[in-house]
Amino acid sequence: MTTPATTGDVERPANRVLGTRARPERPGPLATSRAFAWRALLKIKHDPDQLYSSFILPIMFTLVFTYLFGGALAGSTGDYLQFLMPGILVMTVIMINMYTGISLNTDITKGIFDRFRGLSIWRPGILAGALLGDALRYAIALVVVTALGLLLGFRPGGGVLGVLGAFLYLQLFAFCLGWLWNAAGLVLKSPESVNQLSSVVLFPLVFASNIFVVPDTMPGWLRVVVGVNPITHAVTAVRGLTAGTLTGDQLLWALVACAALLVVFAPLAMYLFRAKSLR
Amino acid sequence: MTAVEPAIEASGLVKVFGETRAVDGVDLVVPTGGVYGFLGPNGAGKTTTVRMLATLLHPDGGSARVLGRDVVREADDIRARMSLTGQYASVDEQLTGGENLVLLGRLLGFTKAVAAERGEELLAVFDLADAAGRQVKTYSGGMRRRLDIAASLIVTPELVFLDEPTTGLDPRSRNQVWDVIRSLVDVGTTVLLTTQYLEEADRLADRVAVIDRGRIVAEGTPGELKASVGAGAVHVRLVEADRRPEAERILARVIGGQVRLAPEPDALSVPASDPERVGAALVELSRAGVAVSGYRLAEPSLDEVFLALTGHAADVDEKAEEDAA
Known part of the structure; x- marks a missing residue:
């Protein structure tokens, strides 16, 4: 016959540990977000390779564009570096930004998202904690890439304050753009497809901007594209901040670019997040 | 409760x-x-x-x-x-x-x-x-x-x-x-x-x-x-194969149900869920002088249950390693 599991006459080692049913108070939004932020920090600590690899492309582009094309584009490599570095800072943040979507998608496909959904927690904390972790990645990457720029001869006229202002703006810009990758991470089937989408979307947007060249010599239609590209406005603002020449108009447009990204993609991502949470 | x-x-x-x-x-x-x-x-x-x-x-x-x-x-x-x-x-x-x-x-x-x-x-x-x-x-x-x-x-x-x-x-x-x-x-x-x-x-x-x-x-x-699938069965093996018709009659009378003759000439089985009836049948066989060399009560496995309920076998991949317990 069957051996019902209910014959509890043997003292099992696990019984003592499992006997505790005391449940603490449900954590609030802040405690939940802090727990998820801690998780994001641990990921950086255990797998710093992802962070390192996010420096490589910006550094490569800095070297290639400065020394290969710089002279031809701006008369001297030194002058070109002053023009290029702010754009490279924007690019650095954009390149790390897509990992937001890749991590979220990995959580969903690997099943841990279900674990979190099965808890009685403040759900947006999952995203909030991840965003805090991302902010640290941006900060580290920006410091590293700026240090390289200074080493090569980048001399920002805006001084320390200007550079810090640029970092601050880039944190805001990345936060707003991150919602695009959150939406992608929620919709796409695998982390690889998020990665593929990012190269399809990012490369055209990075080049169809004012990161590498002044758009004045581009054909009219392309100048229109460059003009509506949020990256262009971010680069203009970072250039203005680091050089200490930012105008009110430039700042306004840079903030409008952030707001536009936020207004379009944050509600979309939250809608998808809720849909994914329920289905 | x-x-x-x-x-x-x-x-x-x-x-x-x-x-x-x-x-x-x-x-x-x-x-x-x-x-x-x-x-x-x-x-x-x-x-x-x-x-x-x-x-x-x-x-x-x-x-x-x-x-x-x-x-x-x-x-x-x-x-x-x-x-x-x-x-x-x-x-x-x-x-x-x-x-x-x-x-x-x-x-x-x-x-x-x-x-x-x-x-x-x-x-x-x-x-x-x-x-x-x-x-x-x-x-x-x-x-x-x-x-x-x-x-x-x-x-x-x-x-x-x-x-x-x-x-x-x-x-x-x-x-x-x-x-x-x-x-x-x-x-x-x-x-x-x-x-x-x-x-x-x-x-x-x-x-x-x-x-x-x-x-x-x-x-x-x-x-x-x-039990719902048809209970287990009692399998009986006789010392002398030519006593099988007699054994068949006794099992049918005491246990009831469809007695099945096994491919071997000295063996037969009958569905049975009640061990008492099985005991009674064995006593009857002995009284009638039909010597039994061995018998076995077998429950249907859940595999058989699954087959009977769904009309197809359960997925039993990796089943072999379970027997190691």
Whole structure:
């Protein structure tokens, strides 16, 4: 016959540990977000390779564009570096930004998202904690890439304050753009497809901007594209901040670019997040 | 025990994915306490049903109450009192085993220190203390699964869903999981265990529901299920083959039912569920001078039950390794 599991006459080692049913108070939004932020920090600590690899492309582009094309584009490599570095800072943040979507998608496909959904927690904390972790990645990457720029001869006229202002703006810009990758991470089937989408979307947007060249010599239609590209406005603002020449108009447009990204993609991502949470 | 509300009550649960009715009208009553087995082959609708009951999936039809709460309207109340260990280890591979438990402890509301202490206790019980500081991606399948189950037990829940917790495990890991399930029962937790292993349901479950193609095809204790399919049989072997016609008459008279003559000339069998009648028949044979060289009472296996209920065999991959226990 069957051996019902209910014959509890043997003292099992696990019984003592499992006997505790005391449940603490449900954590609030802040405690939940802090727990998820801690998780994001641990990921950086255990797998710093992802962070390192996010420096490589910006550094490569800095070297290639400065020394290969710089002279031809701006008369001297030194002058070109002053023009290029702010754009490279924007690019650095954009390149790390897509990992937001890749991590979220990995959580969903690997099943841990279900674990979190099965808890009685403040759900947006999952995203909030991840965003805090991302902010640290941006900060580290920006410091590293700026240090390289200074080493090569980048001399920002805006001084320390200007550079810090640029970092601050880039944190805001990345936060707003991150919602695009959150939406992608929620919709796409695998982390690889998020990665593929990012190269399809990012490369055209990075080049169809004012990161590498002044758009004045581009054909009219392309100048229109460059003009509506949020990256262009971010680069203009970072250039203005680091050089200490930012105008009110430039700042306004840079903030409008952030707001536009936020207004379009944050509600979309939250809608998808809720849909994914329920289905 | 009679007044206790069932841990799970589902009626007419439906979930449709595109053209497929993955779950097609499931009714289920899981009593509080003990292990309830949810048995079916791959793709039968086990996981989809469990995900609906565990508030991870909205039903397209029907309703369910878990721990007395509605799975759609009162999902958060249910989440606070149950836990789910899915079919795929849902732990963070980049974190260490210890960190995974601390993270989940904090998400339950413990302070970091208490969560760490609780994590250590669980890791010790689950034989993972040595691996506590290693990233989960270095763990074996069995270690991952044990960590995953530990992660579900940081606060001992009133109800645990274990979705195929032993699929793909080696016998030693599987026995450890079985012991944990028995411990959970000891401390009063209700366990809903899905499995495609008939032996596992037979060993652990107090009651079993058999699901096939999104529908429950049978429900009861493992014993009842076997009995419903036609009970076991008594197989008799005679000393002299030419006495078989006489033995056939005696067995038919005392036990009843269809006596089957075996291919061997000295053997015959008859369906029998009542050991007393079998005893009486053996006495009658002896009185009539029909010498019996051996007899065997055989229960139908749950494999036979499954075949009889669904008209096709259960998925019994990796079944061989279970015999090592």
